[in-house]
Amino acid sequence: MKQLLIVGGGTAGTMMANKLAPVLDDSEWHITLIDEHETHYYQPGFLFIPWGIYNKNDVIKPKRDFYPSGIDVIISPIEIIEPDENRVKLADGRVISYDLMIVATGSRINPGETEGMLGDKWHKNIFDFYTIEGATNLRNFIKYWEGGKLVVNVVEMPIKCPVAPLEFAFLADWYFTEQGIRDKVEIEYVTPLPGAFTKPIAAKFLGEFLTKKNIKLTSDFSAGRVDAENNKLYSWDEEAIDYDLLVTIPTNMGAEVIGRSGMGDDLNFIPTDHHTLQSKKWENVFVLGDATDLPSSKAGSVAHFEADVLFENIQRYIDGRPLKPAFDGHANCYIESGFGKGILIDFNYDVEPLPGKFPLPGVGPFSLLQETRMNHWGKMTFRWVYWNLLLKGAELPIEAQMTMAGKKRV
Amino acid sequence: MAEATLAGVTVERDDEGFFKNPDDWKEEMAPELAKEIGIDPLTEEHWKVIRFMREDYKVKGQVPSIRRMKNEGGISTKDLYNLFPKGPAKKAAYIAGLGKPHGCI
Numbered sequence A: 001m002k003q004l005l006i007v008g009g010g011t012a013g014t015m016m017a018n019k020l021a022p023v024l025d026d027s028e029w030h031i032t033l034i035d036e037h038e039t040h041y042y043q044p045g046f047l048f049i050p051w052g053i054y055n056k057n058d059v060i061k062p063k064r065d066f067y068p069s070g071i072d073v074i075i076s077p078i079e080i081i082e083p084d085e086n087r088v089k090l091a092d093g094r095v096i097s098y099d100l101m102i103v104a105t106g107s108r109i110n111p112g113e114t115e116g117m118l119g120d121k122w123h124k125n126i127f128d129f130y131t132i133e134g135a136t137n138l139r140n141f142i143k144y145w146e147g148g149k150l151v152v153n154v155v156e157m158p159i160k161c162p163v164a165p166l167e168f169a170f171l172a173d174w175y176f177t178e179q180g181i182r183d184k185v186e187i188e189y190v191t192p193l194p195g196a197f198t199k200p201i202a203a204k205f206l207g208e209f210l211t212k213k214n215i216k217l218t219s220d221f222s223a224g225r226v227d228a229e230n231n232k233l234y235s236w237d238e239e240a241i242d243y244d245l246l247v248t249i250p251t252n253m254g255a256e257v258i259g260r261s262g263m264g265d266d267l268n269f270i271p272t273d274h275h276t277l278q279s280k281k282w283e284n285v286f287v288l289g290d291a292t293d294l295p296s297s298k299a300g301s302v303a304h305f306e307a308d309v310l311f312e313n314i315q316r317y318i319d320g321r322p323l324k325p326a327f328d329g330h331a332n333c334y335i336e337s338g339f340g341k342g343i344l345i346d347f348n349y350d351v352e353p354l355p356g357k358f359p360l361p362g363v364g365p366f367s368l369l370q371e372t373r374m375n376h377w378g379k380m381t382f383r384w385v386y387w388n389l390l391l392k393g394a395e396l397p398i399e400a401q402m403t404m405a406g407k408k409r410v
Numbered sequence B: 001m002a003e004a005t006l007a008g009v010t011v012e013r014d015d016e017g018f019f020k021n022p023d024d025w026k027e028e029m030a031p032e033l034a035k036e037i038g039i040d041p042l043t044e045e046h047w048k049v050i051r052f053m054r055e056d057y058k059v060k061g062q063v064p065s066i067r068r069m070k071n072e073g074g075i076s077t078k079d080l081y082n083l084f085p086k087g088p089a090k091k092a093a094y095i096a097g098l099g100k101p102h103g104c105i
């Protein structure tokens, strides 16, 4: 019996297990999945917790509810992966060998990478919202905040869900307006990028939104350290920005186990073929989701498109067929823009976000690079889609590859 | 796309002045490239960075990130920003005749 090992059972690992379990010949292949935690977090929901739109219970479910029957599930931290030996060692000493491995260990924030960030003020007036603790602690702060200067800062790229910090700023503008204290809150968006977003057309479009909402944009700012005593954020060039409330998106890195196992780059992301999703170093290792070093967005939607490609390539690998270089970097992100509206972007490695209609050309119902109420409903429906379709590996009415149909070149 | 003559040799560069082909680069070209982006003179400290970048590029096939220069090259990020103010990765790659480092998404 051959062993297919899935390492990491979050968004991507769960999806892959659900896709593969029904199709692999169970007289030849056995699937084992390992994760260290029992609880699955709907991470996109973290964005809504600081504003009291969602609470903790809205974003958690037991992981086991989503794993298919007929596979082995091990809940234990992985101590080390030894790809040269085709095995992994668990923290409890067990050793699991594999013939084929899919790594989906995700990415996480590392506030300790920035000097002065993790100190007395961490989760007092310096918060992240990329973890459940950060999001809920920030909720408790914002609930009673009477105003001051809010700085939203992206420390460095890449980060998962690169639009989330912008959405956070838009929602802050909405929330404090609703609370009747917008005139007492100054909002500044501080980013290492040259504009509001990476790609030029979307950067311009989203930059205009910041202006419209009276959010100050400070670009090309590479955060070097925090002086938490004096509430100042410093760039490596010693420029200082004052804050009363600092909401940071700290350095994002791949899982520590990837670093310990010598499988990653300097940020613990695994060098991966951009189109086949095979590890660049080990031919029986494939990588999925946030764990890769692909120059695509790190998002659940991207993991979903990758999974369609990987599903085929795993079967091709098993059947001894050449892999299909079919992943094109496709990403599809709803951007919540406040006041019950949203924006949608759809893009890939080569084509930046363009205006148009989605998914049906000319029809929609969603509008690309435009602010509409319908796009907001898309974002809110995503939670249902995530739990009920995405994790279960179901087909969605969207092709894995991006299409130009419905898009306008500008 | 533009051609330019540096240290007596004609090389191809992109619209922003980054080298199209890193193999065209020679050490004698560096001071002139540095001057173009306002760094003059090139000190031994600058050279340490440029040499590390060239070496690492040869092995890895890509321009090293700031974190890699710290971890592998032993060059502190603070020093990098002092030597190549605002955007050290880009500026050092420019002088080292490497392509523009890929931004991330």
Ligand SMILES: Cc1cc2nc3c(=O)[nH]c(=O)nc-3n(C[C@H](O)[C@H](O)[C@H](O)COP(=O)(O)OP(=O)(O)OC[C@H]3O[C@@H](n4cnc5c(N)ncnc54)[C@H](O)[C@@H]3O)c2cc1C
Binding pocket: A007, A008, A009, A010, A011, A012, A013, A034, A035, A036, A037, A042, A043, A044, A045, A046, A047, A076, A077, A078, A079, A104, A105, A106, A107, A129, A130, A131, A160, A161, A164, A255, A256, A257, A288, A289, A290, A291, A298, A299, A300, A301, A302, A303, A333, A334
């Ligand atoms: C605030 C926020 C908003 C977001 N918004 C959106 C959005 O609107 N749309 C969208 O598409 N995406 C969004 N995302 C991104 C999305 O959540 C991630 O891209 C997605 O979850 C990645 O899936 P993954 O499987 O690669 O990683 P994860 O889902 O993080 O799974 C990784 C798994 O690996 C396990 N693991 C790690 N190390 C070990 C170890 N040593 N031993 C055992 N197990 C281990 C972890 O326990 C975890 O279960 C958002 C993310 C955040 C934080």
